[in-house]
Amino acid sequence: GTNLMQGKRGLIMGLANDKSIAWGIAKACADAGAELAFSFQGEALKKRVEPLAQSVGSDIVLPCDVGDEASIDSLFAALEERWGKLDFIVHAIGFSDKSELRGRYVDTSRNNFLMSMDISVYSFTAVVQRAEKMMTEGGSCLTLTYYGAEKVMPHYNVMGVAKAALEASVRYLAEDLGKDNIRVNAISAGTIKTLAASGIGDFRLIMKWNEYNSPLRRTVTQEEVGKSALYLLSDLGSAVTGEVLHVDAGYHVVGMKAVDAPDI
Numbered sequence: 595g596t597n598l599m600q601g602k603r604g605l606i607m608g609l610a611n612d613k614s615i616a617w618g619i620a621k622a623c624a625d626a627g628a629e630l631a632f633s634f635q636g637e638a639l640k641k642r643v644e645p646l647a648q649s650v651g652s653d654i655v656l657p658c659d660v661g662d663e664a665s666i667d668s669l670f671a672a673l674e675e676r677w678g679k680l681d682f683i684v685h686a687i688g689f690s691d692k693s694e695l696r697g698r699y700v701d702t703s704r705n706n707f708l709m710s711m712d713i714s715v716y717s718f719t720a721v722v723q724r725a726e727k728m729m730t731e732g733g734s735c736l737t738l739t740y741y742g743a744e745k746v747m748p749h750y751n752v753m754g755v756a757k758a759a760l761e762a763s764v765r766y767l768a769e770d771l772g773k774d775n776i777r778v779n780a781i782s783a784g785t786i787k788t789l790a791a792s793g794i795g796d797f798r799l800i801m802k803w804n805e806y807n808s809p810l811r812r813t814v815t816q817e818e819v820g821k822s823a824l825y826l827l828s829d830l831g832s833a834v835t836g837e838v839l840h841v842d843a844g845y846h847v848v849g850m851k852a853v854d855a856p857d858i
C-alpha cells in the first residue's frame with residue numbers, strides 16, 4: 595500500500611459482506627493507512643461485519659439504520675466520543691422493495707417510492723449533515739450511484755429515479771460544504787454481483803450486456819471501485835467535488851458498438 599490515507603479517519607457505511615462495494619473501498623483505504631470505523635444495519639449483519647472490520651485493524655463497529663434519525667444521531671455521538679474529528683465518509687447504501695425492481699417503472703407504488711428515496715437518497719444528506727460538524731479540518735464524502743440515473747436500464751425503475759436525485763444532491767452538498775474544504779462526490783459503478791444487485795431483475799443478463807458492450811469489454815471489480823474511491827477520498831482528489839465519476843469499464847460512453855453485419 596501507499597501512505598495516502600495515513601492519519602486519516604473514516605466511516606464506512608453499507609458493509610454487508612465481503613462482496614459489498616463498501617468492502618472494496620474499505621480495503622483500499624486501510625491499505626493506504628486509513629483508520630476505519632464501520633456501521634451496519636441490523637443485528638444479523640453484526641457477526642459478518644465484525645470479523646471483516648477486525649481484518650483491517652478496526653474495532654469500531656456500530657449499528658445504524660439510516661431510515662431512523664435517532665439511529666444516525668447515536669452513530670455520530672459514538673464516533674464523536676471515540677475520535678472527535680472525522681476525515682471521510684463512504685455511503686454505500688441503497689434500498690428498494692425487490693418486487694418493484696422488475697417490470698415497469700410506471701407501476702411503482704407511493705410507499706416504495708418514498709421508502710426508496712428515504713433510504714437511498716435522503717440518508718446521504720442526513721449523514722453528511724452530521725459528518726460536517728466533525729470534519730473540522732476539511733473532509734471527503736463519497737456515495738455510490740449507477741448509470742440507471744442517467745439512462746433507462748431494464749428493471750432499475752424507481753432506483754434510477756432515486757439515483758438521479760442522489761447525484762443532484764451530491765452537487766448541492768458540494769456547494770454547501772465547499773467553503774469548509776469538505777468535498778462531496780459519487781462513483782457511478784459498473785455492475786457488480788452483490789447482495790443488493792441480486793434483487794434486480796435479469797441482473798445476470800445486464801452484467802453480460804455490460805461485458806460485451808463496454809470499451810474494456812468486461813465488468814468492474816470491488817477492488818477497482820476501491821482504487822477510484824481512494825483517489826476521491828485522499829489528497830489526490832483535492833480539487834474534485836460535486837463530481838460523478840464513472841468506474842464502469844467505459845460503458846457510459848458507448849452509443850452503439852460496431853457489428854459485423856454486411857447485409858444492413
Ligand code: NAD
Nearest residue numbers: 608609610614615635659660687688738785786788789790
Ligand atoms: P450490498 O448489498 O453489499 O450493500 C448495500 C448495503 O445497504 C447493505 O450493507 C445494507 O445493509 C445497506 N442498507 C440498506 N438499507 C439500509 C438502512 N436502512 N440502513 C443502513 N444500511 C442499509 O450491495 P452493493 O452493491 O455493495 O451496494 C452499495 C451501493 O452501491 C448501493 O448504493 C448500490 O445502489 C450501489 N451500486 C451498486 C452497483 C452494483 O452493481 N452492485 C452498481 C452501482 C451502484
